[in-house]
Amino acid sequence: MTDTPSAATPLSAPSPLxxxxxxxxxxxxxxxxxxxxxxxxxxxxxxxxxxxxxxVSDGEYDRLRRRYEDIEARFPELxxxxxxxxRVGAAVVSKFAKITHQVxxxxxxxxxxxAEVEEFVERVKRFLDLGPDDTVTFxxxxxxxxxxxxxxxxxxxxxxxxxxxxxxxxxxxxxxxxTIGEIPDRLAGADVPDVIDVRGEVYMGAQDFLALNxxxxxAGKPEFANPRNAAAGSLRQLDSNxxxxxxxxxxxxxxxxxxxxxxxxxxxxxxxxxxxxLPTNPLTxxxxxAADLLAHYRMIGERRATxxxxxxxxxxxxxxxxxxxxxxxxxxxxxxxIAHKFPAxxxxxxxxxxxxxxxxxxxxxxVAKLAPITVGGVVVSNASLHNEDYIQGIGGDGEPIRGGxxxxxxxxxxxxxxxxxxxxxxxxxxxxxxxxxAPYAFPHTCPACGSHAVREENESVRRCTGGLVCxxxxxxxxxxFVSRNAFDIEGLGDENVQLLFDAGLVRTPADIFRLxxxxxxxxxxFFAQREQRAREREAETxxxxxxxxxxxxxxxxxxxxxxxxxxERRDVTFPRFLFALGVRHxxxxxxxxxxxxxxxxxxxxxxxxxxxxxxxxxxxLRLLGIxxxxxxxxxxxxxxxxxxxxxxxxxxxADPETTLRMxxxxxxxxxxxxxxxxxxxxxxxxxxxxxxxxxQQMPRPEFRDLAGVPDVGEVAAxxxxxxxxxxxxxxxxxxxxxxxxxxxxxxxTASGSPVAGKTVVFTGSLERMTREEAKAMAERLGAKVAxxxxxxxxxxxxxxxxxxxxxxxQALGVEVITEDQWLERVGEHV
Ligand code: IVH
Numbered sequence: 001m002t003d004t005p006s007a008a009t010p011l012s013a014p015s016p017l018x019x020x021x022x023x024x025x026x027x028x029x030x031x032x033x034x035x036x037x038x039x040x041x042x043x044x045x046x047x048x049x050x051x052x053x054x055x056v057s058d059g060e061y062d063r064l065r066r067r068y069e070d071i072e073a074r075f076p077e078l079x080x081x082x083x084x085x086x087r088v089g090a091a092v093v094s095k096f097a098k099i100t101h102q103v104x105x106x107x108x109x110x111x112x113x114x115a116e117v118e119e120f121v122e123r124v125k126r127f128l129d130l131g132p133d134d135t136v137t138f139x140x141x142x143x144x145x146x147x148x149x150x151x152x153x154x155x156x157x158x159x160x161x162x163x164x165x166x167x168x169x170x171x172x173x174x175x176x177x178x179t180i181g182e183i184p185d186r187l188a189g190a191d192v193p194d195v196i197d198v199r200g201e202v203y204m205g206a207q208d209f210l211a212l213n214x215x216x217x218x219a220g221k222p223e224f225a226n227p228r229n230a231a232a233g234s235l236r237q238l239d240s241n242x243x244x245x246x247x248x249x250x251x252x253x254x255x256x257x258x259x260x261x262x263x264x265x266x267x268x269x270x271x272x273x274x275x276x277x278l279p280t281n282p283l284t285x286x287x288x289x290a291a292d293l294l295a296h297y298r299m300i301g302e303r304r305a306t307x308x309x310x311x312x313x314x315x316x317x318x319x320x321x322x323x324x325x326x327x328x329x330x331x332x333x334x335x336x337x338i339a340h341k342f343p344a345x346x347x348x349x350x351x352x353x354x355x356x357x358x359x360x361x362x363x364x365x366x367v368a369k370l371a372p373i374t375v376g377g378v379v380v381s382n383a384s385l386h387n388e389d390y391i392q393g394i395g396g397d398g399e400p401i402r403g404g405x406x407x408x409x410x411x412x413x414x415x416x417x418x419x420x421x422x423x424x425x426x427x428x429x430x431x432x433x434x435x436x437x438a439p440y441a442f443p444h445t446c447p448a449c450g451s452h453a454v455r456e457e458n459e460s461v462r463r464c465t466g467g468l469v470c471x472x473x474x475x476x477x478x479x480x481f482v483s484r485n486a487f488d489i490e491g492l493g494d495e496n497v498q499l500l501f502d503a504g505l506v507r508t509p510a511d512i513f514r515l516x517x518x519x520x521x522x523x524x525x526f527f528a529q530r531e532q533r534a535r536e537r538e539a540e541t542x543x544x545x546x547x548x549x550x551x552x553x554x555x556x557x558x559x560x561x562x563x564x565x566x567x568e569r570r571d572v573t574f575p576r577f578l579f580a581l582g583v584r585h586x587x588x589x590x591x592x593x594x595x596x597x598x599x600x601x602x603x604x605x606x607x608x609x610x611x612x613x614x615x616x617x618x619x620x621l622r623l624l625g626i627x628x629x630x631x632x633x634x635x636x637x638x639x640x641x642x643x644x645x646x647x648x649x650x651x652x653x654a655d656p657e658t659t660l661r662m663x664x665x666x667x668x669x670x671x672x673x674x675x676x677x678x679x680x681x682x683x684x685x686x687x688x689x690x691x692x693x694x695x696q697q698m699p700r701p702e703f704r705d706l707a708g709v710p711d712v713g714e715v716a717a718x719x720x721x722x723x724x725x726x727x728x729x730x731x732x733x734x735x736x737x738x739x740x741x742x743x744x745x746x747x748x749t750a751s752g753s754p755v756a757g758k759t760v761v762f763t764g765s766l767e768r769m770t771r772e773e774a775k776a777m778a779e780r781l782g783a784k785v786a787x788x789x790x791x792x793x794x795x796x797x798x799x800x801x802x803x804x805x806x807x808x809x810q811a812l813g814v815e816v817i818t819e820d821q822w823l824e825r826v827g828e829h830v
Contacts, residue, residue: 021399022070027112030075037068066396073424076344076416077112096171096236097818098800099162101150102197103256106167106332108143108315108339114294117316120338121290124318127327127335137319139266140296141284143339144251145310146203147232151177152257153196156187163235167332169800176235177202179244187276189262197256198278204231205309208247220493227310249309252278266319286319297340304342313341346416347380348429349373351409354385354440356447358472360480361584362464364446364453366391368413368425375417383415383423387460388442396460402427408437448472467726474508475501477582481509485588486580487569491562499529508732509580512566513739522559570740574601577742581733583723585716593711600744605733608724610702615721616714617697619690626680628673636667638695641688656684663691754825756782758794761809764802766819774822781826789814797822 020029041064072079111117124136150170152160161177162170177183180202187196204212209227216223224230234246252273262272267286274280283300287293297314304311318324318336327336353369366385373380385391385407395401405428407413412432417423442462446453451466464470479497482489489512492500500506503525505518515522572580578591578601586594598604616624623634640663664674681687699707699714707717723729760783762774769777774797775785789796789808796809796816809816817825 021397021401022067022074022395023399023401023403025071025074027075027078030071031078031110034068034071034075034078037064037071040064041068070396074426076424077341078110096173096238096820098165098169099150099160099172100169100800101162101165101167101256104167104332105148105150105164105170105199105256106329106334108337109330109333110313111338111340112343114290117293117297117338117340118290120316121293124323124327124336128323135288136323137265138287138293139270139284139317139319140287140293140300141253141281141315141317142300142307142311143313143315143341144201144203144253144281145226145228145312146201147228147235148199149173149177149202149235149250150256151183151198151200153187153192153198155194156192158183158185171236173235175240176237176243179240180248180250182250182279184277187278189272189276191260191262191272192276193258193260193262195257195259197258198252198273199254199256200250200252200278202231202235202248202250203227203309204234204246204248207308212246217493217495220491220496222493250279251281253281253284253315261321264321266317266321266324269321287316293340301342311342313339315339344416345375346414346426347373347375348412348414348432349380351407351411351413353409354391355382356443358446358448358464358470358476360473360476360582362446362453362466362470362473363461364443364464366442368407370413370415373415375415375423378417380415380417380423383413383425385425388455388462389460391440391442405430406439408433408440410434410437446470446472471501478506478509478512480582481580482512486576486582487572488576489569490565491558492565496562499525508735510732510735510739513570513736515566516563519559519563522562526558571743572740573743574599574745577601577736577740578604581723583716583719585719589711590716593709595745597709597712598745601737601742605724607702607706608720611700611706611717612721612725614700614703615718615725616699616703617693619693620695620697620699622680623690623694626676628676633667633669633673634694635698637663637669637691638698640664640666641691642695656688660684660688663688753781753783755795757784759784759786759792760795760797761786761789761793761805762797762799763789763805764799766797766799768819768823777826 022030025033044064111120121136121138125132125134128136130136148164150162150164151158152162158178159174160172161174161183163173164170178185204227206227209224209230212230213223224233230246231248234243234248237243253270255269261269263269267284270280270284283303285296287296293314293316300311300314316338317334318327324334324336327334329335350371351368352371355367355369357365357367359365366388368383368385370381370383389395390401391407393400393402393404393406407425407428410433412429413425414427414429415423416426444453444462445451446464446466449464449466449470449472451464451470453462453464455462464473466473475498478501479494481487482492482497487509492512497506500515500522503521505515505521505525506512574595575588575591578586578594579588594604598607620634620638623629623637624631629637643666669677677687681690703717703721706712706720707714709717755778760778762771762778762785766774778785783795786793789805789812791812793809793812793814796805796814797819798806798809798816799819806816
């Protein structure tokens with residue numbers, strides 16, 4: 001997203017900043033506000049991603065999201081599987097085909113206290129017009145922390161499977177669900193309906209989750225934050241072979257469309273599922289009062305840590321389906337059910353130290369080093385402290401957090417884990433603050449290289465200025481360089497990058513491509529790492545290793561694989577190469593825009609060569625930054641100072657006062673602007689000197705050409721020039737170019753397009769482009785667009801609601817893809 005939506009887009013006024021600081025919100029208000037914010041944000045996501053017509057600036061959007069996240073961070077118990085923080089527009093921009101749920105998939109209302117559960121029971125009875133002595137039977141069962149999924153069985157066979165999506169339309173994950181061993185392909189039993197959507201939760205067990213993360217680390221891939229993310233990431237794989245390799249599991253607990261029902265109660269239905277060999281949760285019981293429900297809640301709470309899978313509460317449902325029908329729904333949740341959430345698990349522990357980590361761009365991030373403590377079955381010894389304001393008790397919006405109380409080394413902190421593995425600091429236990437605890441002084445130098453660390457105006461982050469001399473930044477840059485959207489080198493995860501850096505084998509990105517010359521040292525480094533890990537494990541478990549396998553052999557294979565993976569990436573696309581350099585403000589979108597404009601790395605470097613001397617300097621930027629002096633006046637001023645007829649202040653005999661007046665007049669400055677200049681620069685002679693310097697340092701046309709490329713702008717252009725102006729960066733570019741081949745971007749023509757010469761049919765409704773745009777795009781890429789499907793059709797792009805054309809394509813065996821798949825396929829060529 002850019003911060004300036006196109007001029008044609010009307011911007012709505014920014015929503016007023018929420019009046020109450022997050023730190024002061026009562027939970028009920030927080031819950032309400034989260035719901036309102038979620039709707040607002042979802043609307044913006046839709047307008048941005050789907051309609052291409054955002055109505056707010058990025059800044060405003062970010063403010064809403066930050067507020068949402070801050071509230072969630074403070075009340076993690078309000079977070080549920082549908083939390084916005086778990087998805088970034090993913091619900092709408094999906095790689096999967098869509099499936100419309102015949103019966104919507106609903107969510108549950110939450111209860112957080114015994115009183116709220118009692119109210120729920122009362123509400124149900126009142127609605128059903130029952131007296132205080134009448135009883136209603138409920139089921140109580142664990143609320144599984146996974147992702148819900150709808151499995152459609154027709155004539156007992158699994159025909160499709162969909163994620164919840166937005167509740168109305170989900171993603172087609174049939175191929176992936178078929179790889180889950182616990183989900184039967186066929187339902188066995190005389191009472192299996194002709195059609196039934198069985199619903200339940202796909203999840204990952206705790207042990208399986210740990211093992212998966214260990215494998216991820218081993219393979220140099222990022223770890224999953226928690227079992228729910230791991231389950232979701234595994235189910236939403238385009239390659240079902242990957243899903244198959246992930247140990248996913250399932251519990252059935254509800255249903256959607258059903259042509260008949262095997263039972264008249266909730267528990268009867270779940271029993272039927274179990275008879276049909278679907279997995280169901282064994283901790284489901286029947287309860288006849290609020291007291292019964294609460295007792296079961298406590299029992300499950302006590303067993304929570306040993307269940308072997310994550311749960312985040314207990315779900316209560318009215319058992320009789322007839323009563324469920326009478327109770328119906330309020331908005332998107334059933335009136336007959338409620339989720340009783342567990343409180344976030346908290347513990348108090350001592351802050352031993354604050355570690356400062358240095359990121360790729362030099363950002364210093366403080367991490368709390370805690371006296372290890374068990375929170376909800378997990379030993380916690382680190383927690384994020386975000387930034388120096390956070391330590392001081394100031395939130396992102398400048399408002400106090402924790403009542404404005406700062407965090408000091410030696411303090412006792414209340415920390416919590418709410419589902420996520422990374423715990424948060426909730427509060428400082430002031431009563432236990434040691435007398436000698438001093439306010440934390442955030443370092444002004446980089447802990448990794450000793451360079452100055454500065455904080456720019458309006459930024460909460462302090463950054464190391466050490467650039468490439470800073471080892472921490474160097475490691476992070478290499479990590480970025482090999483990351484998925486950059487060079488995407490398999491086997492070079494965070495840990496291995498650090499290892500190779502420490503071993504002195506990879507200090508700059510180009511070194512990666514010279515590793516082949518250091519095979520022996522590589523093997524040694526990996527071997528030493530394994531030994532070290534084994535020793536640590538032994539120390540932890542107190543057990544010695546059973547056998548020493550042929551380590552040499554294994555290291556050999558690991559190293560060969562890594563070198564092969566590196567070799568595979570010697571050919572790289574231009575945008576990837578640019579993005580991989582990790583230049584500040586040059587993200588993927590900017591890299592693509594530059595590639596599109598300059599087509600080859602050579603052409604871009606030539607442009608930079610010319611633009612560097614023409615980039616704006618501090619003096620010019622300072623002049624531009626003076627309140628009331630816009631681009632036009634600044635240009636007028638420097639033009640006036642450059643006019644030969646005006647003697648400059650430095651010339652002997654010149655009178656600064658007269659000269660300055662002439663300059664001001666010529667630039668048509670009003671009195672307020674004159675005062676502003678005097679305030680900033682001081683005396684007349686100083687103003688003249690500053691204007692002369694600004695003139696010297698104003699951007700030249702070569703720079704403006706670069707900054708004028710759509711989606712680039714002055715900030716990224718300056719940053720690129722700064723990068724290129726540094727000798728060591730140019731040396732880095734040369735070194736890299738000796739190792740890799742950067743493909744020139746194809747000019748936007750049909751040649752080389754994956755659909756050139758093909759006949760394409762669009763059918764159904766398209767969501768991300770109009771029919772005309774789709775047709776124009778296809779034709780530009782050399783395809784022929786036809787109105788009907790025949791044996792000559794090569795490709796059908798089908799959106800929701802596709803009918804006879806889709807059927808015909810399927811009957812003829814013509815390839816059918818979704819709109820998203822189409823965009824993915826042609827993406828690099830348009
Ligand atoms: S019943 C109409 N039962 O919780 C009610 N949901 O917050 C349908 N969940 O989207 C849901 N365990 O993903 C139900 N035993 C359980 C559940 C459960 C987990 C999830 C489900 C749902 C979410 C609602």
